[in-house]
Amino acid sequence: MRSKVITWSVLAVLVLGVVPLFVSDTFVLRILTEAIMWIGLAITFDVLAGYTGYLNFGHGAFFGIGAYTTAIMMVRANWPFTTALLAAALVTAICALVAGIPTLRLRGAYFAIATWALSLAIQQLALILTITGGPDGMRLPPFLDPVYFFYLMLGVVSATFFLLWYLLERAPFGLKLKAIREDELGAQSLGLNPTRLKIQAFVLSAIPTGILGGIYAYWITFIDPASTLSDLVSDQALVMVVFGGMGTLIGPVIGALLIFSFKTIFWAYLSNFQLLYLIILGAVIALSVVFLPNGLWGTIRNRKNRRGGPKKNQESLSRDAEADKKSETKSALAAELKACTQKDGVK
Amino acid sequence: MMATPLLELKSVTKTFGGLTANNQVSFKVQPGEIVGLIGPNGAGKTTLFNVISGYYAPSHGQILFKGKDISGKPPYELAALGIGRTFQVVKPFPGLSVLENVLIASFLRYPKRAQAEEHAWHILEITGLADRAEVSAAGLTLAGRKRLEIGKALALEPSFLLLDEVVAGLNPTEVDLTIELILKVRDQGVTILIVEHIMRVIMQICDRLAVLNYGEKIAEGTPAEISSNPAVIKAYLGETAA
């Protein structure tokens, strides 16, 4: 099943790769490019959310930092795009490191709040600084080649997907992260340093996100705090990942495709789009948490694996109860000692 | 017994606010021994395990491992130094398979996946879990989860193993199997400190015992000495019965 995923992914990339040969409609290319970008944002969000169990509401900030770094280097320092993009990757990595060291010590909900607050702070910063252009944003040198951006986005996102697949599903790294997600304290006794692993995951999730932000900036040629640094980027990535299935990499791809298609169609047919869309996003996340706790892909996968599964579970449960019962009548001496010691009510 | 002790506690104290869970506990464990740590519920045995394995820093005192001060070092560093432990409240990674559980521990000594997997299978054979390798750890029976707990600690290839109530709750056959496993591990050169309430087990496998009561060590000696020690009998039977 694992190698099947790789086969299907390679096929999907190849099929997408020939699309520009047959489709010259800029609108279609644009939609596809953006869909691919959202796949990238969803799978990078999943690194932290799905594999370590931390919800990063600063994910959008990494995207924005990448976008702004690219814009600033290109506009203010006249760097060429590729060098500016490398700078974006580097700056995002450093920001992740600096933000991760204090916040990843926090548990679950506190981490979510801290990253959300940090991303708001960064948005405010972009609004007041002159180097970022303040609320007016920045205009980048236009480079209007939809095919170039399509291939760039496809290349970066598929490279990211295969890298993450290797690291998280093949290499020891992914299992170590899962161990931390399942039991952070217990994992420590097995030689795992949770803080270090979480920071590695955080940086791994941030770098491609920053690169995507940089590509987005150059592609759209205009960025401002509202478009690249608002909560919406993190929120959408979250919905895609939760709806598709956390901790699977495949689920987020499916989630991104479905949510993005939905958004695109919705955009075309409804006028007061913004507000309704947010309400629907909220509803999707609430419903999938309640009815699809493993997301679409998680549910499908469990169905496939289930054949005869639940019966077995029942069996082991009843055997468990039996073992517990037996344990009560174990060694006579122990029972005696327990009885003596239990009268003072400890435990 | 002139060699440096594998583990030496020097007047180790651990307090939680006003509660003194371990009070100036000192003892040594020599290489190759099985030492039992016993005492009534709440005596501070698990707390002492947590201090030795790095989950709590001692409030006072020192812990020496192979002659080096390890007080306050984090659990993952101690695991690398050769200290393996099990948890009284077992800690399987419930969402992962039994094999993956052991595999994660195997990475410490075998960073490459292929070797780690080979090692993990070997551990599963030893602990009798091989036929349940692909089962989710949450689906194991109590006995299975306790075995997995031992398996994960063993996968670290520790030189010193802390076992916290790995026998309690098992049926007699499973008890015998676990005793057999512990003795086999000892024969391979692993030194063991074990907490257990089941006296039959303690008497059968331990070379020496240390007894805790209200956080203090009240006795130390061979199983025979301990079972006839008046202070120990009093601690177990309570003030009124003594």
Ligand SMILES: Nc1ncnc2c1ncn2[C@@H]1O[C@H](COP(=O)(O)OP(=O)(O)OP(=O)(O)O)[C@@H](O)[C@H]1O
């Ligand atoms: N994290 C903690 N915070 C506060 N008190 C604690 C903590 N851990 C243990 N204690 C207290 O320390 C004392 C010793 O507990 P400990 O679990 O070490 O006993 P034990 O000897 O392992 O008992 P048992 O045989 O029941 O497992 C108890 O009074 C317990 O309530």
Ligand SMILES: [Mg+2]
């Ligand atoms: Mg205990």
